[in-house]
Amino acid sequence: MTTSLTSPETTAIAASNRAAIIASPKVKLRRRRIVIEHPDTNTGEALLAEALGAADRDALHGLLSQLVKASVVARKPDQGNLAFMVSTLKSIAPRDSLESMLAAQMVSIQVATMRCACRLACTDDVQQQESLTRAMTRLSRTFAAQIEALNRHRSSGGCAITVQNLSVQDGGKAVVGNFTQHTNLIAAQPGFVDAAALPA
Structure with a gap:
């Protein structure tokens, strides 16, 4: 047809x-x-x-x-x-x-x-x-x-993940910054932040 x-x-x-x-x-x-x-x-x-x-x-x-x-x-x-x-x-x-x-x-x-x-x-x-x-x-x-x-x-197999809410308990540590993750590598911009240093 x-x-x-x-x-x-x-x-x-x-x-x-x-x-x-x-x-x-x-x-x-x-x-x-x-x-x-x-x-x-x-x-x-x-x-x-x-x-x-x-x-x-x-x-x-x-x-x-x-x-x-x-x-x-x-x-x-x-x-x-x-x-x-x-x-x-x-x-x-x-x-x-x-x-x-x-x-x-x-x-x-x-x-x-x-x-x-x-x-x-x-x-x-x-x-x-x-x-x-x-x-x-x-x-x-x-x-x-x-x-x-x-x-x-x-998209080269990349998958974007956005974390919008993060809670850190007293004495805990968190990494704050922009991250890029590849198969065998995780890169972050700024370093570790102590939970006590974060504003309440």
């Missing part, structure tokens, strides 16, 4: 760098080949590689090839699915190869989830409905886990 927009032009709705995404070329399928639409092939590849987070030409073509395979409908690559996948991948704005691969998996999972939803809506067979419901649940959970993984990767 393919759908087409009424307008031949589409714009990026949610993107961190709109100018780069809008300037990046479109990807089309022609005679089972991937064509990057840009007057200059090398510039088109460079712009698209930057928008998709691909490190080089080989990574770009490998990623596009995988997206083409994931876009298949009725055993044929689907231009509509491919355009959606590339556009969504651009809007995620991967910053490196890991984010690019994860984002490609995310858009592939999204397409598979919606295929299951379409099949579920079109079937009256109870066994098929149960099977498709289980598949959709698994795909949806995978997608949520991928979002968490992307967020963790982008």
Whole structure:
């Protein structure tokens, strides 16, 4: 199943760098080949590689090839699915190869989830409905886990903890200041403070 927009032009709705995404070329399928639409092939590849987070030409073509395979409908690559996948991948704005691969998996999972939803809506067979419901649940959970993984990767695995209330008993000691904690290191700015020295 393919759908087409009424307008031949589409714009990026949610993107961190709109100018780069809008300037990046479109990807089309022609005679089972991937064509990057840009007057200059090398510039088109460079712009698209930057928008998709691909490190080089080989990574770009490998990623596009995988997206083409994931876009298949009725055993044929689907231009509509491919355009959606590339556009969504651009809007995620991967910053490196890991984010690019994860984002490609995310858009592939999204397409598979919606295929299951379409099949579920079109079937009256109870066994098929149960099977498709289980598949959709698994795909949806995978997608949520991928979002968490992307967020963790982008935040470098750091988790901010803010202590708003601290009580120190008489004779106790507390460390006051800003802390930064890494896996094997805890760093603090000022030193120890005696509980008796704290204002009541």
